[in-house]
Amino acid sequence: WIIRNNDYFEGKGIPYAKAMFLMGSNNIFSTRRSLPEVVMNWHKTFKNDKVSGFFEFMKPIYIVRDPQLIKQLTVKDFDSFSDHRVFITEDIDVLFGKALISLKGQKWKDMRSTLSPAFTGMKMRLMFDFVATVGKQTASTLRQKIIQGGDKNFEFKELATKFTVDNIASCAFGINVNSFENPDNDFHEIATEFLNFTKFSNVLKFVGFISVPSLMKLFDIKFFSNKLVNFFHEATIETMKVREQKGIVRHDMINLLIQAKKGKLVHDDNKEEIADGFATVEEFENEKSSAKRKWDDLDLVAQCFIFFLAGFDTVATAMTFMAYELVVNQDIQQKLFEEISQVEEELGGKLLTYEKLQTMKYMDQVVSEALRKWPPAPVTDRICTRDYIVKYDDKSFVIEKGMNFMIPIWGIHNDPRYFPNPEKFDPERFSDENKKNIQDSTYLPFGSGNRNCIGSRFALMEMKTVFYYLLLNFKLAVTEKTKIPLELKKIPVGIKIEDGVWVGLEPR
Numbered sequence: 429w430i431i432r433n434n435d436y437f438e439g440k441g442i443p444y445a446k447a448m449f450l451m452g453s454n455n456i457f458s459t460r461r462s463l464p465e466v467v468m469n470w471h472k473t474f475k476n477d478k479v480s481g482f483f484e485f486m487k488p489i490y491i492v493r494d495p496q497l498i499k500q501l502t503v504k505d506f507d508s509f510s511d512h513r514v515f516i517t518e519d520i521d522v523l524f525g526k527a528l529i530s531l532k533g534q535k536w537k538d539m540r541s542t543l544s545p546a547f548t549g550m551k552m553r554l555m556f557d558f559v560a561t562v563g564k565q566t567a568s569t570l571r572q573k574i575i576q577g578g579d580k581n582f583e584f585k586e587l588a589t590k591f592t593v594d595n596i597a598s599c600a601f602g603i604n605v606n607s608f609e610n611p612d613n614d615f616h617e618i619a620t621e622f623l624n625f626t627k628f629s630n631v632l633k634f635v636g637f638i639s640v641p642s643l644m645k646l647f648d649i650k651f652f653s654n655k656l657v658n659f660f661h662e663a664t665i666e667t668m669k670v671r672e673q674k675g676i677v678r679h680d681m682i683n684l685l686i687q688a689k690k691g692k693l694v695h696d697d698n699k700e701e702i703a704d705g706f707a708t709v710e711e712f713e714n715e716k717s718s719a720k721r722k723w724d725d726l727d728l729v730a731q732c733f734i735f736f737l738a739g740f741d742t743v744a745t746a747m748t749f750m751a752y753e754l755v756v757n758q759d760i761q762q763k764l765f766e767e768i769s770q771v772e773e774e775l776g777g778k779l780l781t782y783e784k785l786q787t788m789k790y791m792d793q794v795v796s797e798a799l800r801k802w803p804p805a806p807v808t809d810r811i812c813t814r815d816y817i818v819k820y821d822d823k824s825f826v827i828e829k830g831m832n833f834m835i836p837i838w839g840i841h842n843d844p845r846y847f848p849n850p851e852k853f854d855p856e857r858f859s860d861e862n863k864k865n866i867q868d869s870t871y872l873p874f875g876s877g878n879r880n881c882i883g884s885r886f887a888l889m890e891m892k893t894v895f896y897y898l899l900l901n902f903k904l905a906v907t908e909k910t911k912i913p914l915e916l917k918k919i920p921v922g923i924k925i926e927d928g929v930w931v932g933l934e935p936r
């Protein structure tokens with residue numbers, strides 16, 4: 429039974445890493461490597477083959493590394509690969525199971541088209557004041573503390589997490605928390621609980637859900653604590669109730685979900701184009717048709733929950749890598765500061781606007797390059813929903829329904845065939861002149877095709893806003909504790925940086 433799948437790839441004509449007894453191939457859990465290193469290794473081994481295979485414990489899994497093929501499977505033939513693999517189903521954790529990221533088939537399609545009008549450029553523009561206010565407030569709280577003699581050295585991931593948590597609390601729930609002034613708030617506590625996800629006991633739980641889900645169910649082992657689930661339930665439902673009772677309209681996620689519940693959340697008629705940045709992913713036609721399905725409270729709570737979970741740590745991680753690069757590349761930081769100063773002058777002391785943010789070309793280049801070199805989601809996957817014949821070169825084989833493939837985003841972004849000298853942090857790759865040479869489907873920080881990241885615009889506006897206000901107020905400098913080069917923690921889930929990224933904030 430244990431070795432029953434070991435010959436799965438034989439006869440398919442693709443190379444594969446053989447399985448070790450019970451442990452699978454060199455997989456995430458059997459090596460002491462960071463997740464990006466594992467993904468890089470997957471990508472490099474058999475790097476000249478468009479598709480290869482490996483074993484996750486006893487399960488055969490494909491790796492699709494060829495950009496054209498990635499596009500074919502995630503866009504053109506999306507219907508055969510429309511779902512992600514889900515470890516935490518509704519019966520294990522109701523909120524995670526009902527969240528967009530876990531939904532499958534028609535239910536996913538309906539929820540995606542319900543939610544996608546909430547993430548357009550127009551909606552981001554309406555929400556932007558909240559993001560800019562939190563960004564400005566973050567920078568001025570830090571400035572005050574430093575000027576009054578407080579420590580000016582910060583572990584950047586901690587700092588960025590406070591910002592993303594404050595931001596999502598404001599944009600999703602309409603609550604102003606200021607974690608810099610009040611670090612003991614509920615949202616920050618919940619975020620900390622979630623980050624403990626990478627603790628050994630939680631990693632074991634995760635392995636359990638992957639390898640023996642039925643046993644986990646039998647022992648009623650939950651992934652998220654009741655406290656966390658109840659918190660989201662109350663925060664969402666209570667806020668919705670108060671809003672509806674008092675007729676309060678605030679242009680945030682809760683407001684959009686109230687509209688979604690009433691079936692009134694639709695795409696904007698106003699077709700005015702806003703260029704949202706190079707990394708923004710495309711919206712597909714199927715998202716624009718409105719779904720008729722009725723959603724209950726729990727369905728909507730689950731979406732707020734996933735916006736929080738999918739949004740706060742990924743964005744904070746991206747910001748941390750970007751801060752590191754700005755610290756070690758002072759010339760790039762200076763150039764970015766000059767662009768920011770120019771915009772600030774044009775604004776004449778007014779709060780930053782979404783339109784102004786989109787005019788900042790160099791900011792977009794730096795953010796795009798940070799997401800290229802250090803993609804916070806190093807890998808994504810798809811599950812095959814019906815038998816599918818893959819054909820390329822002289823090969824032809826079937827991927828059977830239920831099998832899944834990985835897209836090694838980190839490996840592709842750091843492949844010299846697509847990004848020469850990939851270790852170099854070079855925002856010029858994304859200049860007007862150069863970006864048109866980037867090969868299709870080799871730049872995938874927010875995934876690919878219809879199932880791409882719904883929050884790409886939101887993430888980009890958060891990142892840009894925080895650096896706008898930080899660089900306006902401070903020079904980011906190396907400290908005694910800054911580790912150069914940075915080192916990734918050898919854990920199999922998520923991305924953590926060994927000893928963090930220490931940054932000195934020197935008031936300008």
Ligand code: HEM
Pocket residue numbers: 528529530540734735736738739740742743746803804805807808809872873874875876877879880881882883884886887
């Ligand atoms: C820099 C920050 C972020 C990165 C790098 C990132 C990356 C990704 C990636 C790679 C995927 C899978 C796409 C695919 O398989 O093709 C994804 C899915 C998703 N992301 Fe993000 N994300 C970020 C921020 C956010 C934010 C801020 C939100 C919410 C407000 C969000 C919500 C989601 C959701 C709900 C999905 C599932 C979409 C679906 O299944 O339809 N993400 N993200």
